[in-house]
Amino acid sequence: MAASQVTQRRQPNRPTERRGDSLRSLLRSLPIPALAVSPEGRIVAANTAVSRLLAYGQRDLPGRQLRDLCADKAGWLFIERRLQRERSFKDRRLRLCRKDGSHVECLAAASPIEQVGDRTWLCLFSNLTPYAERIRELETASQRLGHFVNMEKDSLWTSEFQPDGSVRVTYMSEPIANAMGYTAEQLKSMTLDEMLMPSSAKVGAESYRRQLRIDGRPGIDPARSWTIELELRHKDGHPVWVETKSTFMRDKQGKPIGIIGFTRDITERRRYEEQLKALSSSLVEMQETERRHIARELHDQIGQSLTGIRMLLGMLPEGLPRNGAGNVREIQCVIDDIMTRVKDLCLELRPSTLDDLGLLPTLLRHFQSYKTQTGVTVHFKQKGLEKRFDPAIETAVFRIVQESLTNVARHAKVSDVNVRIIVTRKKIALQIEDNGQGFVHERMYARSNATGTVGMQERASLVGGHLSVESVPGVGTRVIAELPARGPVEARTGE
Secondary structure, eight states, rough: OOHHHHHHHHHHHHHHHHHHEEEEHHHHOOOEEEEETOOOOOOOEEEEHHHHTTTOOTTTTSSSSSSGGGSSSHHHHHHHHHHHTSSSSEEEEEEEEEETEEEEEEEEEEEEEEOSSSSSEEEEEEOOOOHHHHHHHHHHHHHHHHHHHHHHSSEEEEEETTSSOOOEEEEEOOOHHHTTSHHHHHTTTHHHHHBHHHHHHHHHHHHHHHEEEEEEOOOTTTTTTTTEEEEOOOOOOOOOEEEEEEEEOTTTTEEEEEEEEEEEEOHHHHHHHHHHHHHHHHHHHHHHHHHHHHHHHHHIIHHHHHHHHHHHTTTTTTOOHHHHHHHHHHHHHHHHHHHHHHHHHHHHHOOHHHHOOHHHHHHHHHHHHHHHHHEEEEEEEEETSSSSSOHHHHHHHHHHHHHHHHIIIIIOOOOOOEEEEESSSSSSEEEEOOOOOOOOOHHHHHOOOOHHHHHHHHHHHHHHOOOEEEEEEETTEEEEEEEOOOOOOHHHHHH
């Protein structure tokens, strides 16, 4: 009876013994340091490799608490938290205490081994001590690089292409992150679409797709970069203007896998540019107002006075001496010449037809006057100029054509010039072309002879358009401009 009772008491322990044997067998088969740990953090078993690592006897470790082997409390709290919540962890750097009191740097990982009735975690350790000094050097270098990058006004950033086609930021230095109201770490969880204002997200995406389309074509430099201005979205919603210079990051085969770039906050610069643009617009408007006033004064006052003097001379009696009659006719001819000059000056300053009749009649009249004055014939083609446009647009088109023809008369040495204006639903396209002497851009700007060209570019920019000048010495010059085709204020408010 006693022997039977002893047998019955021993039988329930056999599964536990078998589990222990299986666990020890598993640990012995592992070539790297390993521990088996209970849910309470108690070491259940240890292999020879971990005993050598920590300088303990193999039978000394079972029964000890793992927390007692961690040199820093934060290390154990991390392990305890991860095991309770996620039941596993990996790639955690730990400092473990050896029996002699020294420390060993390790890289740790853990995952559960399901047992009958309980759970045991298998903890694996990789000895980093031989590499610890090198790791510290790399960390120090990384910190120094981070300090250097964050000292610059430009932000260094990297991003990677995602499978869904989006672009995710993988690194961002502090300056731009701070300008957006975030930390650099917070931006890592955001896509570029989330960081950009909608209009800039579209511009950035188009730029990125365009660069991808031309990538790999003959003659395209794989190390090229491109620069664009974008509006980032501040944390509170307002825009932050930046200038970004970007290039592709590539894999070993040269395939683009992401983008690296430098970004500079230009919000203040954009604010000053907007103020300067508003000032320039006001100055141009004041100039046109003054031109209009002077032209009307010349026409109404000087022109009428000259007309009156001529009429008075014509009313003189016919019985004047021969010399007197000849002088009267000579004076009348001088007055006629002055009146013509006043008329031309009025047209030069501000044609009244531009306000009264519109752009097309004004241009046709100007071309006739231009040929009379210079002998240069204007070959004019147009489409869509019959309607009226915003006064600022009409003034800009007229002044660009006027300045271009003035330059042709002064420098091109030709007998004819081509002017073409095409109006579409959204834009007015201008082209003024001659086959004259042409010029070298650099020399012209060096001699400060480009005030007319700069003035035309400024006028185009002020109304939301752009203008460029192409010229080749001995071949000719072409002025190309595109302006928005906005209708008159009355028409727009009445729609």
